[in-house]
Amino acid sequence: MSEGAAGRLQAVLDAIPYVRFLGMGAELAGDEMTAILPFKPSLVGNPMVPALHGGAVGAFMEMTALAQLSIVEPARRQPKTIDVTIEYLRPAREVTTYARADVRKLGRRIANVHVEAWQEARASPVAFLRGHFLLSLPLQAD
Amino acid sequence: MFDLKAATALAERMMRTPQVVALGFEFLGLEPSVAKVKAPYRADLVGDPATGVIAGGVVTTLLDHTCGLAIKAADSAYAASATLDLRIDYMRPAQPRRDILARAHCYKLTHTIAFLRAVAYEVDPDDPVATAQGVFVLSGAPPAGGSA
Numbered sequence: 001m002s003e004g005a006a007g008r009l010q011a012v013l014d015a016i017p018y019v020r021f022l023g024m025g026a027e028l029a030g031d032e033m034t035a036i037l038p039f040k041p042s043l044v045g046n047p048m049v050p051a052l053h054g055g056a057v058g059a060f061m062e063m064t065a066l067a068q069l070s071i072v073e074p075a076r077r078q079p080k081t082i083d084v085t086i087e088y089l090r091p092a093r094e095v096t097t098y099a100r101a102d103v104r105k106l107g108r109r110i111a112n113v114h115v116e117a118w119q120e121a122r123a124s125p126v127a128f129l130r131g132h133f134l135l136s137l138p139l140q141a142d
Numbered sequence: 143m144f145d146l147k148a149a150t151a152l153a154e155r156m157m158r159t160p161q162v163v164a165l166g167f168e169f170l171g172l173e174p175s176v177a178k179v180k181a182p183y184r185a186d187l188v189g190d191p192a193t194g195v196i197a198g199g200v201v202t203t204l205l206d207h208t209c210g211l212a213i214k215a216a217d218s219a220y221a222a223s224a225t226l227d228l229r230i231d232y233m234r235p236a237q238p239r240r241d242i243l244a245r246a247h248c249y250k251l252t253h254t255i256a257f258l259r260a261v262a263y264e265v266d267p268d269d270p271v272a273t274a275q276g277v278f279v280l281s282g283a284p285p286a287g288g289s290a
Contacts (some may be wrong), residue, residue, distance in 0.1 A: 017188045018197035021164075042164040045207075046222070053161035054225040055206040059199020063189075078190050081198045085229045 005071060009033065012070045016063070024060060026067055033071060035064040037097040044094070051091035054127075057117060058086040061099050061129035065113040068101035069133060079111065079133035092126045095119050109135055144174040149218040153177065153211045162207055165200060169211075175249065177211035179204060181242045194238035198272075201242060201262050202230060205274040208246040209258040213278060216248035216256065222281040223256060229275045236271045240264045246274075254280055 006028045013019045013026060022043070025036045037043070037060045045053025062084055069079050097119055105112040115129040116122075149172050156162070157169045157179075165187065170178035181187075181196070181204045189197025206228055213223045236242050245267055246260035260274040261267050 015191045016197070017186045017191065018199060021186050022199070042160045044160040045162070047159060048222070053159065053203060053207070054228070055199070055203025056161050058202045058206065058228065059197065062199050062202065063197070077192060080235065081232050083229065083231045084198075084202070085227065086202070086225070087227045088225045091224070 005031075005074075008074055009067060009071055013067060018059075019063060022056065022060060022063070024063060026064075028071070031071070033064075033068055033100065035060065035067060035099040035101075037099070039094050039096055046091075049091050050094055052094070052097065054086075054088055057088070057092050057097065057127050058084070058129060060097060061086065061101075061115040061117050061127060062131065064099040064115050064117075065101045065129065065131055065133065068103060068113065069111055069135075072103055072106060073135065077136040079135050082110070082132040082134050084129055084131040087128045088126070089128070090124070090126050092117070093119060097126065098122075107135075111135055144215065145218050146172060149214045152214045152218055156207070156211060156214070161203065165203060167204065167207065170243070172211065172215040175212060175216040175247055177208050177215050177246050179208045179211065179244050181244070183239050183241050190235075193235065195235045196242065198230075198232060201232075201236065201272050202228070204242060204244045205230060205246065205260045205262055205272065206276070208244040209248070209260050209274070209276045209278065212246035212248040212258055212260070213251070213256045213280070216251050220280045220282070223278040224281075226255075226277045226279050230272055231274075232272045233270050236262075237264055242271060251280075256280055
């Protein structure tokens with residue numbers, strides 16, 4: 001991956017208001033993207049545990065999937081989410097959350113993406129997301 | 143057991159959690175085993191700048207949170223609930239500049255698990271933006287006189 005890919009990824013993220021609302025960022029190492037959600041108090045969903053709101057964790061993983069698709073298919077408009085299944089393994093604590101997306105299948109119209117989110121240790125994931133995304137038609141090649 | 147007053151008090155407390163306040167969600171009320179919440183349209187919550195449509199993640203949080211309230215409306219005695227899994231199907235994009243409503247129904251409650259269905263829509267629940275199926279794990283009844 002070139003510097004251009006990192007720039008395109010950042011441009012995609014910068015253009016999405018909700019990404020700024022979450023405070024989400026991403027780093028690209030080769031073709032591996034790690035999405036980053038720094039902790040901030042407004043993400044808390046249960047002050048008693050305390051834990052991040054499950055919806056925010058799910059939303060972060062869905063945006064991770066969309067960001068990953070923008071890397072593998074840059075010449076398309078933003079895909080539309082068809083469905084997501086989110087599995088919660090443990091509460092997300094008041095620390096930084098990370099996520100990586102794995103595009104399991106990239107068809108002409110449909111992508112299948114798996115996302116894993118973790119905090120201190122990748123071996124102890126906080127949540128998984130599996131989703132299908134409807135791809136727009138490719139922009140005219142050449 | 144549905145105790146509207148107790149359940150509403152718990153639901154209103156859950157509406158004060160920081161992420162829900164940040165998103166500007168509004169509590170619309172409870173019925174037995176049912177909760178309703180509104181997500182007002184806001185430009186800073188847009189997920190696709192090309193269309194102005196609210197981010198799917200906002201709908202995810204709306205449906206998840208409304209399910210949590212519906213559990214209180216099914217039985218206000220449980221101290222807490224946590225999402226085990228949530229499946230969301232997106233029928234169509236939400237309409238730009240329109241508020242989104244959510245209605246969640248807790249259709250089965252065991253000692254440890256709650257099963258829910260929810261729908262997100264602008265006007266008509268029969269014309270949904272998204273539907274959800276959720277399973278939540280419940281914690282025990284709150285201590286007498288204690289907080290939930």
